[in-house]
Amino acid sequence: MKSLITAASATLLAATALTVSAQSAMIPPELAARQVGKEGMVCGKVEKARYAEGSEGQPTFLYMGGAFPRHTFSARISGANRGKFSFPLETLEGKDVCVIGKIERDASRAEIEVSSPAGLKLADIK
Numbered sequence: 001m002k003s004l005i006t007a008a009s010a011t012l013l014a015a016t017a018l019t020v021s022a023q024s025a026m027i028p029p030e031l032a033a034r035q036v037g038k039e040g041m042v043c044g045k046v047e048k049a050r051y052a053e054g055s056e057g058q059p060t061f062l063y064m065g066g067a068f069p070r071h072t073f074s075a076r077i078s079g080a081n082r083g084k085f086s087f088p089l090e091t092l093e094g095k096d097v098c099v100i101g102k103i104e105r106d107a108s109r110a111e112i113e114v115s116s117p118a119g120l121k122l123a124d125i126k
Helices: 002-023 030-036
Strands: 039-051 061-065 072-075 096-106 109-113 120-122
Touching: 002 030, 002 109, 030 039, 030 096, 030 109, 039 072, 039 109, 061 096
Parallel strands: 072 109
Antiparallel strands: 039 061, 039 096, 061 072, 096 109, 096 120
16 A cells, blocks of 8 residues: 555646656756746756855855856845755855746846745756
């Protein structure tokens, strides 16, 4: 019975993942600014991960779409939300990730405020 429940759970998770990816087209960081004000999934390589410990709110930034400071997109995780992640966010540097949420504008760049681990996914980008 336990293996049947496990198999059913795995099938449900796989179906949910397929549904999410079918509904959410991947937006490259370079094009995220065109989607400001909309919910979206921005996917690309984290060029730089920076914990701004001395800044207001102690945010962590994941810069994508080019090298800092010429990046085109950033994910922002407030210091208050860092503890929700079971790993150091800086370990995402160099990895392909998808950031899910409402795309906002920060200066001349696009940004998504990530408030929980559900807003970040490792990606397999080809």
